[in-house]
Amino acid sequence: MSKKVFIKTYGCQMNVYDSNRMANVLKPHGYEMSESSDDADLVILNTCHIREKAAEKVYSEIGRLKKNKVAKAAEGNDMFIAIAGCVAQAEGAEMMKRAPAVDMVLGPQTYHRLPEMLKEAQAQRDAGRNSSRVMDTEFPVDTKFDHLPEESDFDNPAQFLTIQEGCDKFCAFCVVPYTRGAEYSRSVADVISEAERMAAKGVVEITLLGQNVNAYHGAEEQGEAAGLAALIKAVAAVDGISRIRYTTSHPRDMDDELINVHRDVDACMPYLHLPVQSGSDKILAAMNRQHTREDYFATIDKLRAARPDLALSGDFIVGFPGETDQDFEDTLDLVRRVKYAQAYSFKYSPRPGTPASTIEEQVPEEVKSARLARLQDLLEQHQQEFNDASVGMEMDILLEREGKQAGQLIGRSPYLQAVHVDLQTADIALDADRDTPYSGYMDKLVRVKIVEAGQRSLKGELVGTVPQP
Numbered sequence: 001m002s003k004k005v006f007i008k009t010y011g012c013q014m015n016v017y018d019s020n021r022m023a024n025v026l027k028p029h030g031y032e033m034s035e036s037s038d039d040a041d042l043v044i045l046n047t048c049h050i051r052e053k054a055a056e057k058v059y060s061e062i063g064r065l066k067k068n069k070v071a072k073a074a075e076g077n078d079m080f081i082a083i084a085g086c087v088a089q090a091e092g093a094e095m096m097k098r099a100p101a102v103d104m105v106l107g108p109q110t111y112h113r114l115p116e117m118l119k120e121a122q123a124q125r126d127a128g129r130n131s132s133r134v135m136d137t138e139f140p141v142d143t144k145f146d147h148l149p150e151e152s153d154f155d156n157p158a159q160f161l162t163i164q165e166g167c168d169k170f171c172a173f174c175v176v177p178y179t180r181g182a183e184y185s186r187s188v189a190d191v192i193s194e195a196e197r198m199a200a201k202g203v204v205e206i207t208l209l210g211q212n213v214n215a216y217h218g219a220e221e222q223g224e225a226a227g228l229a230a231l232i233k234a235v236a237a238v239d240g241i242s243r244i245r246y247t248t249s250h251p252r253d254m255d256d257e258l259i260n261v262h263r264d265v266d267a268c269m270p271y272l273h274l275p276v277q278s279g280s281d282k283i284l285a286a287m288n289r290q291h292t293r294e295d296y297f298a299t300i301d302k303l304r305a306a307r308p309d310l311a312l313s314g315d316f317i318v319g320f321p322g323e324t325d326q327d328f329e330d331t332l333d334l335v336r337r338v339k340y341a342q343a344y345s346f347k348y349s350p351r352p353g354t355p356a357s358t359i360e361e362q363v364p365e366e367v368k369s370a371r372l373a374r375l376q377d378l379l380e381q382h383q384q385e386f387n388d389a390s391v392g393m394e395m396d397i398l399l400e401r402e403g404k405q406a407g408q409l410i411g412r413s414p415y416l417q418a419v420h421v422d423l424q425t426a427d428i429a430l431d432a433d434r435d436t437p438y439s440g441y442m443d444k445l446v447r448v449k450i451v452e453a454g455q456r457s458l459k460g461e462l463v464g465t466v467p468q469p
């Protein structure tokens with residue numbers, strides 16, 4: 001009999017990828033995806049620990065789920081609650097104690113063992129327990145990638161592909177080295193075969209994912225380990241893949257070979273997420289970022305020389321312990337010089353177990369809030385300016401989903417801007433002949449003229465089709 005699983009994903013794209021993999025691991029065991037936790041036999045919360053209140057959010061969600069679980073039990077039905085991801089990795093044991101409704105705790109490196117864990121949980125339940133207690137947050141020597149079933153459904157023309165996990169950088173604020181463990185790179189052959197399976201299902205764009213993606217050093221069949229530059233070239237050679245992105249990069253690992261890929265490889269999109277976190281040398285050192293602001297500017301200059309239209313994105317933390325008004329002004333100054341096409345910014349949040357959390361000079365909350373508001377104003381202004389400059393340009397847009405209005409499809413520009421494309425009456429008529437609405441355009445690259453710009457998205461008109469790869 002088929003069962004239902006509901007997976008709620010918090011946090012980063014790596015978790016989105018992991019959630020898809022978990023669904024895939026469970027499929028051969030009779031689990032279908034459900035849109036809601038109400039009718040699910042198994043609920044998995046794939047959690048994130050990067051910023052504050054992550055664990056609290058998970059506890060309140062568990063509280064809600066517990067009601068479902070009790071109601072189901074009254075009808076004689078089992079429901080299992082599993083906590084996965086980085087909160088599970090960091091606080092799993094405590095969670096099991098504090099929330100008895102939780103049946104299973106699994107870390108980001110052990111979700112390939114979900115079917116065995118479920119069996120164990122079921123056995124405990126059959127033996128008369130209300131909740132089972134199954135936990136696996138090891139970092140196994142053999143990697144999960146060796147055990148995951150091959151993904152077969154790709155419902156979107158743009159997909160993420162994890163090539164690297166973990167991080168050895170130990171930025172003073174960050175939990176990732178603890179929750180995801182040491183850096184690990186998949187082999188080139190493994191990555192390419194996944195890319196080929198994606199391409200065979202119509203995937204056009206791949207975003208190579210890793211916590212520290214440009215530190216990638218995957219084994220090659222012969223010779224030395226390949227770096228990210230070589231891997232991008234190999235993925236670009238896969239038939240059907242015409243767009244490649246990668247995220248998230250560390251400025252220290254942005255070597256010349258990788259910079260030149262932006263010049264030499266057409267499929268490498270002119271967009272780069274290159275977090276700097278702060279514009280102050282003092283804070284960069286305290287964060288253990290291992291580079292200065294001048295190093296960062298030098299890297300940006302080289303990148304822009306290689307690819308003049310490169311759109312840059314970044315991450316910023318305001319209110320890191322010891323950050324003065326002057327340090328914060330240095331961050332604003334860096335932002336004015338780089339001019340990001342878009343960026344993410346956060347208030348510093350002390351993470352248990354990280355070195356920065358024990359520094360005494362913590363910045364008051366209201367100072368953090370005021371700085372964040374100023375920084376976000378500036379970043380939003382730059383994003384609007386970047387988008388305004390797109391008006392009148394023609395770009396290739398990969399259409400991925402339907403918009404809210406009839407005849408509207410939404411896709412991404414090469415610079416990762418969301419673009420709403422209004423099909424003209426003639427296009428819609430053409431599409432109406434097809435079995436599935438929009439099938440003529442959906443999942444395809446089309447040529448679009450940008451006619452309007454907002455801060456977060458653009459509007460465009462269809463100019464023509466693009467020869468498909």
Ligand code: 5AD
Nearest residue numbers: 173174275315316346347348349351
């Ligand atoms: N507090 C605030 N922001 C953080 N980030 C990581 N750790 C913290 C923290 N403790 C931000 C960084 C990182 C992004 C993924 O999350 O900017 O690049």
Ligand code: SF4
Nearest residue numbers: 167169170171174176
């Ligand atoms: Fe965290 Fe990124 Fe620093 Fe690694 S490089 S410790 S993932 S912020």
